[in-house]
Amino acid sequence: MAYGYNSKILRVNLTNKQMSIEEPDENFYRRYMGGRGFIAYYLLKELQAGIDPLGPDNKLIFATGVITGGRIAGSGRNSVGAKSPLTNGYGEAEAGGYWGPELKRAGYDAIIFEGKAEKPVYLWLGSGEPELRDASHLWGKTTLETETAIREELGDRNIKTALIGPAGENQVRVACILNDISHAYGRSGMGAVMGSKNLKGVAVRGKNPPAIADQAKIKEIVMWLSQNYSKGMQDLGTAGGLMGLNQGGGLPTRNFREGVFEGAESISGQTMRDTILINRGTCYACPVKCKRVVKVDEPYKVNPEYGGPEYETLGSLGSNCGVDNLAAIAKGNELCNAYGLDTIGVGTIIGFAMECFENGLITETDTDGIQLRFGNADAMVKMVEMIAKRQPNFCKKVNQKRQGIGDLLAEGVKRAAEKIGEGASEFAMHVKGQEFPMHEPRYKQGMGLGYAVSPTGADHMQGLHDAGSRDLGTDKVRTFLYRQFWSSFRNCAGICVFLPYTRNQFPDIIRGLTGWDVTDWELMKVGERCLTMTRAFNVREGFTKADDIFPKRIHQAFTSGPLAEVGYGEDRLSEAVSMYYDMAGWGRETGVPRKGKLQELDIEWVADLL
């Protein structure tokens, strides 16, 4: 009997409605652990290179980790992955919340969705057999409407849902999946993949959590954490650092043109706490409560059920759009959660569109009269909605098809810029097609390296927060590499980054839950193994070093602010990337994992796929 997990992975073929259970052995769980490990494993084993991410050949995998649902703070975490419609490479997103632990209590560690349903469906996992139910009546509905309807029709208010909104249905490439309405699997366009499969949601309700190997040890961890978590995080949430970033010149402003935002104070965590915050939300078993719950009545009406903006959202819909109107940002955030849009991606898209507008690449004719300028809060809110709905206002740039601006931008900055032409690509802040998060690479240069080499494109979940540092030498690259291993492990295990557990507590946590006598070395190797698998996935899709790059803007120096004259030279990045490859045991110029490294990581089977 297994501790800490169910030994059950549910496979759902949406095309023919067949469902089956797989029961991998302990070795599989200990080697890959869950989350990214499972996702990369199945995508590598089961996808062919070159398939359409939005076609039926893609697979969408929800995966908990061995820690997910493990009764300790931070264990709400879990991942979802597929080939990304943004990057055409490895796609993955993480979220906290309650859905992952609920899935585990329902008896499953992961779900693999394959094929495409003929009509909209949702999956219901309750105490009986798994059931694919009609979702035609839910199609087009917001996440809150959908969750409410599902709970009503199944007669259980405690059902947890992972859903897409209209954005996912419309296959907006920055569409996300939301669980509990406000916890987003944000990045990589996973909502679009779900939409392409006609899968509206996964509703779960379970009552049997996996057994725990050492209850006393887990209780000890819970007690320790209750004395040691961050009160600052509770007070201000993830936005606590916004003012510091702005002071340092590293707050992405007006599409990464600047690093200082004159309206920063209006959108800070402090201002939010003192004005629109009405509550603090949290995840399963977690006393930290870093989530925000906000309420606004005017000029925008914001429903607190959708939570409130995190730092990334304050940056992307705020400073990055030049918007200092906190109520508008809260509204944009609410719409993103209601329609199922990644706030990061959509904010970076709107910032891009605003710069295009200010430079005449998009005009009022395209926007149907909207003054899509930096600082126009109304325009920002309106664009969120238009992107989610692919609203077909006339757009002259692509007027041969009479494609609307919302429809155009729904493709993400990379594709939109290609259609607009005329130098719009210079304003498209992305790596591999995935939009920049709200960390300025010239300010956090180790984070920048992460943007360049992350398997999912510009991604802030595995970089260094090395604010103010200009160093990119061997120490920095090594620190980044090791941090990436650790982030990768956390993803596999299903544990949040915002907890103060020490590295030496993790062997205890994993042993307490599973009974495995692991060490920090083994856990780091899990992370390294699964990171290398994601690289292998991209190599198979044809990615090379030429894809591990920045948009030009980052290579140029700031012209003002505390970081005036600071850039991130192309050679500098290229050298760091090569060193990173070599340190990782990949070809120094190719980034292709060496056979010996795959053998060392116990994934020799991957070599046959490259």
Place this chain on the structure above:
Amino acid sequence: MAYGYNSKILRVNLTNKQMSIEEPDENFYRRYMGGRGFIAYYLLKELQAGIDPLGPDNKLIFATGVITGGRIAGSGRNSVGAKSPLTNGYGEAEAGGYWGPELKRAGYDAIIFEGKAEKPVYLWLGSGEPELRDASHLWGKTTLETETAIREELGDRNIKTALIGPAGENQVRVACILNDISHAYGRSGMGAVMGSKNLKGVAVRGKNPPAIADQAKIKEIVMWLSQNYSKGMQDLGTAGGLMGLNQGGGLPTRNFREGVFEGAESISGQTMRDTILINRGTCYACPVKCKRVVKVDEPYKVNPEYGGPEYETLGSLGSNCGVDNLAAIAKGNELCNAYGLDTIGVGTIIGFAMECFENGLITETDTDGIQLRFGNADAMVKMVEMIAKRQPNFCKKVNQKRQGIGDLLAEGVKRAAEKIGEGASEFAMHVKGQEFPMHEPRYKQGMGLGYAVSPTGADHMQGLHDAGSRDLGTDKVRTFLYRQFWSSFRNCAGICVFLPYTRNQFPDIIRGLTGWDVTDWELMKVGERCLTMTRAFNVREGFTKADDIFPKRIHQAFTSGPLAEVGYGEDRLSEAVSMYYDMAGWGRETGVPRKGKLQELDIEWVADLL
């Protein structure tokens, strides 16, 4: 202020008698830790490639680790290293005992000897300034005579010594260094290097151990160990497994020609316990007492002050010479400790000589009438003495110089076989010039891989004890590689292998002693780093994959016994070695550490030396 170490390394130039103190920073200690880490660091930085190991340009380095002297069982361990006169590559030997902890209490973590004294000297480290004292009167004396004399002349019975005997003085290539008379730094010919420098010994007496960061944590470890150490190891010592090896067909017998010895029971740990054992010895702070103390009156008189034979000695002077006479083995062991000879090396040499004799490559004329046949206990004992003294009986094989058989064999099997010619090399069981220890590579195939790739030649301190396994696939090679990292860490830290501490206890131990917040990952990386440095040393000396090989005999199958038909094919070894290199981040066919690996390990400076 440092915990756990002194921040003091003593440098002694024997040529000009200058001494100086170096005080490396915490970063140095945390990165290299001591032992092998210090030795490889200084040898790489300070030696030129191609120097004569027995010339004044070689350096001899005694190095404790951060655990050495740390009040816990197993902390008696420490290392000594130099370029090896056996292999002309990286040389190193470990020992337990009391001398290492005493050195630390005297205020030093390591001693670097350079140059060559004009006349014999010994170094005295007491409460005053370090002092080089005349040792002319001690030259030629046994270790016990020397220790007694030094204690008398310095007036302190508690002085601890690390000494060479006549073998080291005579630069016998398998000469060792002994501390406390019976703890041998056995391998790599370190005694010959010491002799070549006219350095008879290092006498130390100290009263100020380094402070401990967390006394309570260390006490907890001591308490735990007192309840958890091996009673079997105490009962039978390292010889407890001899009968099992014999049963499996893996007890080196008659120069590795066979794996089953008909006289095994006579030389087993059980027989020793029930006959000649009068006491159990131990090391600093250790309750295990794995060391033997034996007393024999006839037919050989064996002085218990020299301890007793360990498993390696029972094999090398016993089964490997076909000798089933425990008293003779005990006598051979006593002579080795008195004269300062590595019992492993000398036993393998005698086995080699016996096979040469039986095959007519050495005759009675060469041996001055000694019937140097397998099973001749007297001959074995006599040869130990003749090798130590390079006794110049006539030897026709090299009669142009009238070199004696003792003198010839004192060069080790590789050089002796080259001189003898006529196919003697087939009987020379060594890798890179270092003689085989008593583990049969065809029986422990992972251990065999260790013999091939160890930086010091055939060495059992870092291999796998994978008795009976024939597997050499990726799992085996990876397990071996990781074990090597761990052995390397233990060497650097100064901790014995025979303690049941778990991997997860080591971060606690190191943190308890030093205050460093280390994890298992960091400790493994220390081991990997320092292992890679030893490989780099050998690469600089010109070693290639062609040196990572076995003598032919191991490639041939056994003709009888439980392992009949089992060999260790050349291709099989070659493939495992290449895989090992690649897994280690070294060139798959060259074994040269890649730049990216050196950068990852934070030893980029090594790249400039290759």
